[in-house]
Amino acid sequence: MKRSIMYTAVIIALFTGVPQVNATIHTISVGNFFFSPTKTTVQQGDTVRWNFTSVTQHTSTSDASSPKAWDSGLMGSGSSFDVIFDVSDGPGPFPYHCTPHFSIMKDTIFVSMPPSCCVARGNVDDVVGPGGPIDVSDLTYLVNFLFKGGPIPPCEEQGNVDSVIGPGGPIDVSDLTYLVNFLFKGGSVPLSC
Numbered sequence: 001m002k003r004s005i006m007y008t009a010v011i012i013a014l015f016t017g018v019p020q021v022n023a024t025i026h027t028i029s030v031g032n033f034f035f036s037p038t039k040t041t042v043q044q045g046d047t048v049r050w051n052f053t054s055v056t057q058h059t060s061t062s063d064a065s066s067p068k069a070w071d072s073g074l075m076g077s078g079s080s081f082d083v084i085f086d087v088s089d090g091p092g093p094f095p096y097h098c099t100p101h102f103s104i105m106k107d108t109i110f111v112s113m114p115p116s117c118c119v120a121r122g123n124v125d126d127v128v129g130p131g132g133p134i135d136v137s138d139l140t141y142l143v144n145f146l147f148k149g150g151p152i153p154p155c156e157e158q159g160n161v162d163s164v165i166g167p168g169g170p171i172d173v174s175d176l177t178y179l180v181n182f183l184f185k186g187g188s189v190p191l192s193c
């Protein structure tokens with residue numbers, strides 16, 4: 001009984017008062033008849049913001065082949081439109097265009113994936129390894145990411161505690177459950193990278 005009360009207290013503590021880190025905002029100007037800069041590369045969790053600068057209206061609209069769909073609709077000078085490229089969107093690339101000027105206004109957003117970063121699954125907050133401990137700070141990081149809009153794990157695979165699917169596998173509540181079981185309930189060690 002005592003153990004489960006302590007466990008509950010830890011979880012409640014984790015849901016409150018964890019500081020957050022803001023992701024980067026990448027700005028792209030939309031003029032007559034261009035996007036600038038083009039071929040922007042972002043990190044997972046970053047925002048791309050299109051600032052429309054011309055009186056003539058344009059759009060930022062994902063191509064049919066883009067793994068993520070968005071459409072700003074027609075926007076004129078002074079308007080802006082944001083898209084967040086999240087872990088669940090995968091690595092892309094994400095081609096897009098301006099609907100009325102699709103033949104001349106084209107661009108692509110790239111999302112960089114951390115390459116072969118995995119030291120130990122469950123070591124969610126640490127890319128400095130090997131030997132970094134799997135501890136409560138990893139649990140805190142994962143809760144913050146999943147429920148509080150916190151930063152993505154520095155190595156996605158390490159946040160993917162219960163999976164051997166590798167980069168692109170989802171980080172979800174089952175990973176949190178696996179980590180809680182390991183840390184507090186004598187559950188299995190997180191799977192190998």
Ligand SMILES: [Cu+2]
Pocket residue numbers: 033057058059098099100101105
């Ligand atoms: Cu246009």
